[in-house]
Amino acid sequence: MMSNFLAGYYLSVRNVVLVTIFLVAGWVSTGVAKEGPILVEDDVPIESGFARETIVSGLEHPWGMAWLPDGNLLVTERPGRLRLVEISADGSGRLNPTPVAGLPPVFARGQGGLLDISLHPDFAANRRVYLSYSDGSRSANRTRVARAIYEQGRIRDWEVIFETNATKSGTQHFGSRLCWLPDGTLLISVGDGGNPPVRLDGRFIREKAQDLSIQLGSLVRINDDGSVPPDNPFRDQQGANPDIFSYGHRNIQGLVYDVTRSKIWVTEHGALGGDELNQAQAGQNYGWPVVTYSREYFDGSKISPHVSKPGMVDPLVVWLTAIAPSGLTLYTGDKFPDWKGDLFAGALIKQSVRHIILNDAGEVTGQRELRFGARVRDVRQGPDGYLYVLTDDDNGQLIRIKPIKGGDTAP
Numbered sequence: 001m002m003s004n005f006l007a008g009y010y011l012s013v014r015n016v017v018l019v020t021i022f023l024v025a026g027w028v029s030t031g032v033a034k035e036g037p038i039l040v041e042d043d044v045p046i047e048s049g050f051a052r053e054t055i056v057s058g059l060e061h062p063w064g065m066a067w068l069p070d071g072n073l074l075v076t077e078r079p080g081r082l083r084l085v086e087i088s089a090d091g092s093g094r095l096n097p098t099p100v101a102g103l104p105p106v107f108a109r110g111q112g113g114l115l116d117i118s119l120h121p122d123f124a125a126n127r128r129v130y131l132s133y134s135d136g137s138r139s140a141n142r143t144r145v146a147r148a149i150y151e152q153g154r155i156r157d158w159e160v161i162f163e164t165n166a167t168k169s170g171t172q173h174f175g176s177r178l179c180w181l182p183d184g185t186l187l188i189s190v191g192d193g194g195n196p197p198v199r200l201d202g203r204f205i206r207e208k209a210q211d212l213s214i215q216l217g218s219l220v221r222i223n224d225d226g227s228v229p230p231d232n233p234f235r236d237q238q239g240a241n242p243d244i245f246s247y248g249h250r251n252i253q254g255l256v257y258d259v260t261r262s263k264i265w266v267t268e269h270g271a272l273g274g275d276e277l278n279q280a281q282a283g284q285n286y287g288w289p290v291v292t293y294s295r296e297y298f299d300g301s302k303i304s305p306h307v308s309k310p311g312m313v314d315p316l317v318v319w320l321t322a323i324a325p326s327g328l329t330l331y332t333g334d335k336f337p338d339w340k341g342d343l344f345a346g347a348l349i350k351q352s353v354r355h356i357i358l359n360d361a362g363e364v365t366g367q368r369e370l371r372f373g374a375r376v377r378d379v380r381q382g383p384d385g386y387l388y389v390l391t392d393d394d395n396g397q398l399i400r401i402k403p404i405k406g407g408d409t410a411p
Helices: 004-011 205-210
Strands: 038-040 050-059 062-067 073-077 081-087 093-095 114-119 128-136 141-151 154-163 178-180 186-190 218-222 244-247 252-258 263-268 275-279 317-319 325-330 343-347 352-358 364-371 376-381 387-391 396-403
Touching: 050 081, 050 093, 050 387, 062 376, 062 387, 062 396, 073 114, 073 396, 081 114, 114 178, 141 186, 154 218, 178 252, 186 252, 252 343, 263 325, 352 376
Parallel strands: 038 317, 062 114, 252 325, 325 376
Antiparallel strands: 050 396, 062 073, 073 081, 081 093, 114 128, 128 141, 141 154, 178 186, 186 218, 218 244, 252 263, 263 275, 275 317, 325 343, 343 352, 343 376, 352 364, 376 387, 387 396
């Protein structure tokens, strides 16, 4: 029998958004209400009232971050290192020059490498940390998740608890965001495997996002030991992979559970445009590549003639001009009262954080932009109530977003 937790997702499927789009709110102006997703084509208004404070620099393509109970921070670097950022009582930071020991090698090519990190909900007692990464070679690689024990600057007892049941070629679309649900299960995003000409079983690999027998292009849900929860939506469906939670995704790289509304939010990359904000629902099909606003990289043609179909969930927001969404967080702190309950999404191409404004029901009502002038790979709320950003480059930075006070300067 399905748990009440999952049943709530089925009952709350939202296929149609009715919204009047106003330019002042940051949307493309249409003048009339419309059915379907909110379509964003142009730049949005600039957010104000904040300043940036660099905590540390010298991170090499950082990807994910997780706070320890003592207030320090673990940060992954895509080449395969785990770093400790030591945060002092006054809020200043120091990057420990010695990487955390005990990690095995990873496949660090292209978009692959050491990717997300998340602490077990009972980390204070069990010291377990969860890491996603790419494993294999250029001709045969896959997304993996491992758990391990973190103590005194070392990783030990490394245990692979999930890996995709199909290998792929190339260095694209590993997904790899991690998110804990209130029932103690873990969501893992898995990319569709890559763009044409990458193929699997004689067809473009992206078409596997519609194939329930493998996890490419899906959200996966597992228990903390890697086993399959008994109430997963496809567990009893013949030929389907039992750990799939939702499918028809291209490459989810933003994933957060909304504790205030009991919703799962995801941001995912389109191809040439067509990036999406979705609510992930158990058992649902999000359409990729059968329905999409995206276009082909090689000639700009439509990937599909369809942007919506019965039985496939429409996105809530579509960025027609690519922003390349990355990390995603829900703001619940008190440092920015006006931001409480809103989403903040990293944007690699736009070199910014998108502030996605929500009402109490979780409906998207507007959007603003916090500009950084650097590729934003991740954005998270810290235990101190501030937002923190990782920039994705050879000299990546950890940046704190704080309210403007006397003497501060806006970006």
